[in-house]
Amino acid sequence: MSQSKQSKSPLRVSPQPTPPTITKSARTRAAILNATMDFVWTHPFRDLTVGSLMASTDVGRSAFYKHFTGLYEVMETLMEMLQGGIVDATEHWYTGVGDPTALLQKGLAGLVSVGYEQGPLLRSMVEAATTDERFEAIWNRFMESFDNTVTERIEADQAQGLIADFDARPVAIALNRLNAYTLIQEFGHHPRSEPQPVLEALARIWISTLYGTDRFGEKSSTLVRT
Amino acid sequence: MSQSKQSKSPLRVSPQPTPPTITKSARTRAAILNATMDFVWTHPFRDLTVGSLMASTDVGRSAFYKHFTGLYEVMETLMEMLQGGIVDATEHWYTGVGDPTALLQKGLAGLVSVGYEQGPLLRSMVEAATTDERFEAIWNRFMESFDNTVTERIEADQAQGLIADFDARPVAIALNRLNAYTLIQEFGHHPRSEPQPVLEALARIWISTLYGTDRFGEKSSTLVRT
DNA sequence: CTTACTTTGTGACATAGTGTTACCTTGTAG
DNA sequence: CTACAAGGTAACACTATGTCACAAAGTAAG
Incomplete structure (x- = not known):
C-alpha cells in the first residue's frame, strides 16, 4: 500500500533471441x-x-x-541468466594462472559485483528452491557444481604446496555457503549494503583460510579493490 | 502411503511444563x-x-x-527449543576466559553437535522463514543476535590485540551465515554427513580468519575433537 | 448430583490459489 | 480468402486456508 517504487531489475528480456522473427x-x-x-x-x-x-x-x-508449466519454470529460465553472470565473473580463479591470491581476489570481486547487481534475484532463487521441489533440485545442482570446482582448485593448489593439506571438500562446501548466503543477506533486500566491506570480509576469510593470514597487515587496506 | 519410517526426532514435548495439572x-x-x-x-x-x-x-x-494461529506459531514454539540448545552449546566462546582459540574450538564443537542432532529441524526453520513473513522476522532477529554477539567478541579481542584490526561486523555476518547454512547443508537431510570433517572445516575457517593460520600443522589432525 | 460455565472440538462455509479443459480468436502461410 | 495452428479465455475441479456458529465435554460451586 505504501510502496514508493524502488529500483528496477536491470536485466531485460528481449523478445527476439537471435532471429529477427518477432513472434x-x-x-x-x-x-x-x-x-x-x-x-x-x-x-x-x-x-x-x-x-x-x-x-x-x-x-x-x-x-x-x-508458455510455462509453472512458476518454477520461469525461475529456471531466469536462473540461467544469473548463472551465466556468476560463472563469467568467477572463472578466472578456477582456470587462471599466476598468483593464486590475486586470482582469488579478482574472482571474489566479480562475485560480489554480480551479487550486488543481482541480489534480489539471487534471493528469490533460494526462496524458490525451498518452495518447489523441482527447482530445489536445479539449485542444488548449481551449488554442487561450485562445490566441485572449488574442491578441485583447492586440491590442485595443495598438490603444488600452496595450500595446507586438509580435507578440501568440506571446506569448499562451507566457503560456497558462506558466499551465497552472505551475498543474499547483504544484497538480497533493499536497501542493500555497501559492496566494499562485504568484499573485504569475504576476501579475508577465503584468503586466510586457504593461503594464510600473513598476507594481511594490521589494517586491511591492502584489500581495497573494485 | 508407502512410508517406511526413518529416524524419529529426538526432542519430545511433554504435556506438563511444570505444574502437575495435565489439562x-x-x-x-x-x-x-x-x-x-x-x-x-x-x-x-x-x-x-x-x-x-x-x-x-x-x-x-x-x-x-x-491452539495455534497458524503453522508459523508452531514453528516459533519449536524454535525456542532449538534456540536454547544452540545458545547453551556456544555461549562459552562469547563469555569464557582463557585461550580464545580453544574457546572458539569448543563453541564450534558444541554448535556442530547441536546441528548434527537437530539438523532437519534447523533446515525446517529456514524453510519456514522463507514461507511465512512473521516467522521470517523471528528468524532474522535470531540470526542478528548472533551477528551482534560475534561482532562484540571480535571487537573485544581486537581491543586486546588478539585479532587483527579489520571491520568486525561484515566478517561476523559472513561467518554466521557460513555456520548456519553449512550445518543445514551437511545435516539438514538424511543421510547426514559425518560431523567430524564438518567441524574441522568450520574450525579451520574461523580460526584462520580470526586468529591466524600459524595454528595449523601440515595435517590438521590437531583439530580432532568431539 | 446437577447446574452453570468455560474450554475444547466439529462441520460447514467463504476465500484464494493452482492447473486443466473445451472452446474461441487471430494472424499469417498457402 | 481461407485453412489451421498458435495463442488466448472462461469455467471448472481441486486443494489448502482460516473462520463461525454450534456441540460436547471437562470442571467448579452449590
Whole structure:
C-alpha cells in the first residue's frame, strides 16, 4: 500500500533471441519473464502468484500455462541468466594462472559485483528452491557444481604446496555457503549494503583460510579493490 | 502411503511444563508439536499442511486453530527449543576466559553437535522463514543476535590485540551465515554427513580468519575433537 | 448430583490459489 | 480468402486456508 517504487531489475528480456522473427509468443514470454523479474526485485517470492503476475501483462491468467508449466519454470529460465553472470565473473580463479591470491581476489570481486547487481534475484532463487521441489533440485545442482570446482582448485593448489593439506571438500562446501548466503543477506533486500566491506570480509576469510593470514597487515587496506 | 519410517526426532514435548495439572489442552498442544517435529524430520516444510498434521492426531483439523494461529506459531514454539540448545552449546566462546582459540574450538564443537542432532529441524526453520513473513522476522532477529554477539567478541579481542584490526561486523555476518547454512547443508537431510570433517572445516575457517593460520600443522589432525 | 460455565472440538462455509479443459480468436502461410 | 495452428479465455475441479456458529465435554460451586 505504501510502496514508493524502488529500483528496477536491470536485466531485460528481449523478445527476439537471435532471429529477427518477432513472434507473438516470444513477446508474451518476454513479458512474463520481465514481470517476474520486476516482481521479485521488490517482493518476497512467496507473494508471487500466477494471477498477480499475469495481471501486470495484457493477457489473462490461464495464458501463462501456454508458455510455462509453472512458476518454477520461469525461475529456471531466469536462473540461467544469473548463472551465466556468476560463472563469467568467477572463472578466472578456477582456470587462471599466476598468483593464486590475486586470482582469488579478482574472482571474489566479480562475485560480489554480480551479487550486488543481482541480489534480489539471487534471493528469490533460494526462496524458490525451498518452495518447489523441482527447482530445489536445479539449485542444488548449481551449488554442487561450485562445490566441485572449488574442491578441485583447492586440491590442485595443495598438490603444488600452496595450500595446507586438509580435507578440501568440506571446506569448499562451507566457503560456497558462506558466499551465497552472505551475498543474499547483504544484497538480497533493499536497501542493500555497501559492496566494499562485504568484499573485504569475504576476501579475508577465503584468503586466510586457504593461503594464510600473513598476507594481511594490521589494517586491511591492502584489500581495497573494485 | 508407502512410508517406511526413518529416524524419529529426538526432542519430545511433554504435556506438563511444570505444574502437575495435565489439562486436555496441553496434551493436544503437545501432540501437535510432536507431530510437527516428526514431520519436518523426514519431509520438506513445504509439504507440511494443517490437514495432514492433524490427521496424525486424534482430533480434527479445525481444532488446530484453538491452539495455534497458524503453522508459523508452531514453528516459533519449536524454535525456542532449538534456540536454547544452540545458545547453551556456544555461549562459552562469547563469555569464557582463557585461550580464545580453544574457546572458539569448543563453541564450534558444541554448535556442530547441536546441528548434527537437530539438523532437519534447523533446515525446517529456514524453510519456514522463507514461507511465512512473521516467522521470517523471528528468524532474522535470531540470526542478528548472533551477528551482534560475534561482532562484540571480535571487537573485544581486537581491543586486546588478539585479532587483527579489520571491520568486525561484515566478517561476523559472513561467518554466521557460513555456520548456519553449512550445518543445514551437511545435516539438514538424511543421510547426514559425518560431523567430524564438518567441524574441522568450520574450525579451520574461523580460526584462520580470526586468529591466524600459524595454528595449523601440515595435517590438521590437531583439530580432532568431539 | 446437577447446574452453570468455560474450554475444547466439529462441520460447514467463504476465500484464494493452482492447473486443466473445451472452446474461441487471430494472424499469417498457402 | 481461407485453412489451421498458435495463442488466448472462461469455467471448472481441486486443494489448502482460516473462520463461525454450534456441540460436547471437562470442571467448579452449590
